[in-house]
Amino acid sequence: MSEKLLMRGNEALGEAALKAGCQLYFAYPITPQSELPEYLSRRMPEIDRVFLQAESEIAAINMVYGAAGAGVRVMTSSSSPGISLKQEGLSYIAGAQLPCVIVNMSRGGPGLGSIQPAQSDYFQATKGGGHGDYHLIVLAPASVQEIVDLTILAFDLADKYRNPVMIMGDGLLGQMMEPVSFPDRSDVVLPEKPWATTGYTGERPKNIIRSLELQPERLEAHNQKLQEKYADMIATQKRSDEYLTDDADIVLIAFGTVARICRSAIDMAREKGIKAGLFRPISLWPFPDESLAKLGDKERTFLTVEMSCGQMIEDVKLALECRRPVHFYGRVGGIVPSPEEVLDKIEQIVAGRCEA
Amino acid sequence: MQYEFIFAGFGGQGVLLMGQMLAHAAMDEGKKVSWIPSYGPEMRGGTANCTVIVSERDIGSPVVGSPSCVVAMNLPSLDKFEDVVKPGGVLVINSSLVTREPKREDVTVVKVPATDMANELGNVRVANMVALGAVIEATKVVAPDSLVAALKKNLPPHRQNLLPLNREAIDKGRSSV
Amino acid sequence: MRLVFDRPQSLADVQTHYCPGCTHGIIHRLIAEAIDELDVADRTIGVAPVGCAVLAYNYFNLDFQEAAHGRAPAVATGIKRALPDRVVFTYQGDGDLASIGTAEIIHAANRGEAITVVYVNNTVYGMTGGQMAPTTLPGQKTTTSPYGRDTDLAGYPIRVAEMLSTLVAPQYIARVAVNSAPNIQKAKRAIKKAFEIQVNDNGFALVEVLSTCPTNWGLTPEKSLRWLEENMIPYYPLGDFKVPKEVE
Incomplete structure (x- = not known):
């Protein structure tokens, strides 16, 4: 190197x-x-x-x-x-x-x-x-x-x-x-x-x-x-990365820039005692559905975060086969979500204030 | 430990370069860094800002909602970013161009007449390095020598003659804190 | 006994799908003859268009790429830039080159890409059933100009050779026809020259070939040749429009 x-x-x-x-x-x-x-x-x-x-x-x-x-x-x-x-x-x-x-x-x-x-x-x-x-x-x-x-x-x-x-x-x-x-x-x-x-x-x-x-x-x-x-x-050729998923009660799914933002939000959530983790698809096609499905084997909630009105979430739901609730948070128009607003969404979900 | 900076000013004040030089210096000290610019359709004369993160560990979000330090090189930048500085953070103001007092009382305010000091040095374009000197003195994010070394490494060959001037500017900024 | 006439080596010994009386076959042969005479077949790559000549790759003993509609000059640019010592040519009709592919041909010509373009103008979209082309003559009836081309509605036919000859970079631009033995001889010389320009001078060359479409014109092959002579040549004059500097 x-x-x-x-x-x-x-x-x-x-x-x-x-x-x-x-x-x-x-x-x-x-x-x-x-x-x-x-x-x-x-x-x-x-x-x-x-x-x-x-x-x-x-x-x-x-x-x-x-x-x-x-x-x-x-x-x-x-x-x-x-x-x-x-x-x-x-x-x-x-x-x-x-x-x-x-x-x-x-x-x-x-x-x-x-x-x-x-x-x-x-x-x-x-x-x-x-x-x-x-x-x-x-x-x-x-x-x-x-x-x-x-x-x-x-x-x-x-x-x-x-x-x-x-x-x-x-x-x-x-x-x-x-x-x-x-x-x-x-x-x-x-x-x-x-x-x-x-x-x-x-x-x-x-x-x-x-x-x-x-x-x-x-x-x-x-x-x-x-x-x-x-x-x-x-x-x-499926590729993905995980961050703090082992004990996570809520798993965020995000790729690219947004995955970085989610990681910061997850760190903030952990400081507040919320066990959050990140699943990051690296290959968007083929979508790493098997690794994600494994995370769905355990009782936990999922949150897809995208800079879109909800596109990858369809592949997330297919991978999880409706076994677990999948929430969505998205910003569009060129707005990059902040770690704070992702954290806010995590807290709302954990508090039971969101419908999946 | 993680430091987050927003450098903001007019296009042409060299705010993007300030951030880049800080990122270079921190990288060469073995720290994790990221730098992102605001980018827009205006090529010249608009407002410009960049975000720099310096951290001991892998950097998550390169976008920061409430940075630990804001550097406002002009009044519109202070108006835009004063509110977002993290409580207990640092607000560096180019007092040559900012005509009002900051409202925040929960942050450390560093006033440095960067443009005037640069003019005293004979080149208004080093106002950014004066301010950056103040930033590293106030935050201790990198050692002054690292910053000078980063400048030396990254100034193009035909600008190397400006190194002593830049070094003076950094020192002047540091001494103003 | 001495063999005095044979199929050019570069022309494949296969039956074509072209309609009876269509002059594409003549133009294919002229290209194959030029390639053989210049002895460059083993380093020539053709680019086929979308249109009647979409299967041109089956009719030559050459490596070939088939391009999307109108994009042959861009594809040829990619090949030539990847393999500068190869000979690259496109074979395009008037719908392909003068309508959907105008941007690609103008800019390939303007860059002076070292490629040879054989542009076949028969005034209609042949493969899709004889619709109006940018080259359809004023008043000419086609399946999408059933009352004759109305120039108020559809504008005037594009003279590609004249238009491209205003550019600085192209080295050779000519218009020929394949409606008679003398004209075919001239067409042969022009096509060969267009390859020579690429091989010897690394320049862009285009030959516009006036061709017939008996099926879509609704004429016999013989009447088609006459129709070309009487209607196309007056609007699309034959000749060289741009020649290399040393010849001027």
């Missing part, structure tokens, strides 16, 4: 992508992630890599498609409205089975919304977003160091599965500075990509990157193949 550096989330993400072997980056400016393209526009030419500012989000994701199909590690980033524009491309990329990394430093919506942090793109990221039966792996870091670690993991998982991987941050994580260190990856050998379009020399069958399959039976078979891949992800 390198020495500790104090870096912004957006910039640390860019550097992590370079460490992971990202050769090309295509993006369009949008707040609150513009430090990422700005950083990479400085760094990539220094190390003979390609930074290109695209004419639109749509062009950027399709450049990613082309470069991923050519067999190199590639990334794009944006924030909510721009991610919406990329959905067509994401569906094609998933259909054509191309590895790439997409970053969403999400902000308040719907529509143009605001530039302040939000988590209201959860449904879009985890349930589809574009057309067709497909999934992204969605990773949600909660610190700048985790941004680094998960970005590197994202590139590896993308190649492993030939599937797009999304880093789901929010405006606050992108803007925040924290100490980070970077792993030394100089001896990492990247996987071969014999399927890439690099020129047909006759030594292999010609390679075609496509999602079109006009024969229904063949398209169905292609979908089944994709589903097998997703089943493997569900079996092996």
Whole structure:
């Protein structure tokens, strides 16, 4: 690991992508992630890599498609409205089975919304977003160091599965500075990509990157193949973290920035004698339902906290199979909940003043 | 032990940099740190603030409702943040630009004429370092040497000549407490 | 006995799905001939559009990527930037390039991406059943302009070659037609030149090819060739619109 550096989330993400072997980056400016393209526009030419500012989000994701199909590690980033524009491309990329990394430093919506942090793109990221039966792996870091670690993991998982991987941050994580260190990856050998379009020399069958399959039976078979891949992800790629859950009477569920806020609220609650704990999904898709279900084996109450009107709570309820009460607290519009207001909600629930 | 700071002022007063330098110094002392800016559509001339947390243990929320220290570099910042300082906390005021007395009586008020002192040093732009000197003297969050070392490490090469001036500014701020 | 005429190596020996009398097949052949003559097949990557040529990847012995509708220039940009020593071309129709993909083609051209664009203009959306395209001629009847294209309502046909030739970066922009043997010869020269520009000068080149759509025009293949000559060429004049500096 390198020495500790104090870096912004957006910039640390860019550097992590370079460490992971990202050769090309295509993006369009949008707040609150513009430090990422700005950083990479400085760094990539220094190390003979390609930074290109695209004419639109749509062009950027399709450049990613082309470069991923050519067999190199590639990334794009944006924030909510721009991610919406990329959905067509994401569906094609998933259909054509191309590895790439997409970053969403999400902000308040719907529509143009605001530039302040939000988590209201959860449904879009985890349930589809574009057309067709497909999934992204969605990773949600909660610190700048985790941004680094998960970005590197994202590139590896993308190649492993030939599937797009999304880093789901929010405006606050992108803007925040924290100490980070970077792993030394100089001896990492990247996987071969014999399927890439690099020129047909006759030594292999010609390679075609496509999602079109006009024969229904063949398209169905292609979908089944994709589903097998997703089943493997569900079996092996669920990630979560827990804080003080062992003896907890009330377990908060939150990801990203909000998980950090909940941790502080939990510390405050414990000072007041309330046994609270935190379950933090790191992979939003696949959702870590089994670990959460285990917590539901014991008699306790759950509280989902999100910067949305209640999106992840649906997966929480599915995981707990209605065995336990699940409360919700959410702020939207770019408002970040404070630890004090989360604590207030915890106290209300414990006092029996809230209906789940 | 955890310290939470909000640094606030006009855009251009260097309030984001104050917070960053404090975070650098604390990190180099081996402490956990986080820094977040307010960010908005206004690029220049608006109000700016940042939140810095310095802690012995992993930092939970990087957002703070009631910080242990507020640094108000101008009057609008005092108006906005005076009420949120934790009781028993520290309120540092740039008395060169803040024209009213603070209302709070349950906090330690540190008045430092940062802008005037910076002008005396010949460069109004080091008012932020004067104030930061006062902050570290009042809170003891980091050692002065750590702050100077952080400046040295993080000033770009073409600004290294400003190091002695910044060091003077920090000392002046400390002595005003 | 000496073989004087054969299928180009880069053209696959398969039946195409194109309608009888459609000139896509001729254009495919011209591209394959150019690639063979330049001996770059083993390092050429094609990008197929959405439209009648959506299955173009089946008709060439080349690596291919299929792009979303209109996005071929962005996909080609991604490939070329990833593999700068490869030869990358897009094959796009008028709905793909001149309507839904206008942003992508203008900016790829404006960046001077070192790609070759073969732009096939037949004035209609062929694959979806002959709807009005941005290139449909004034008064021309289509399935979505049943009374003829009303320019008050739908504006005028876009002249892509002229429009893109106002940009600084593109090195070669030409318009050709494949309605007669002499015009096919000229089309061949232009397409080959458009690949040469990429291979030798690392520049952007686009050839607009006026093509027929007998099925959707409701004409016989022979009458279609005449209709192209009499109606399209007057509005879409043939020739070079931008040539490399040293040629000027």
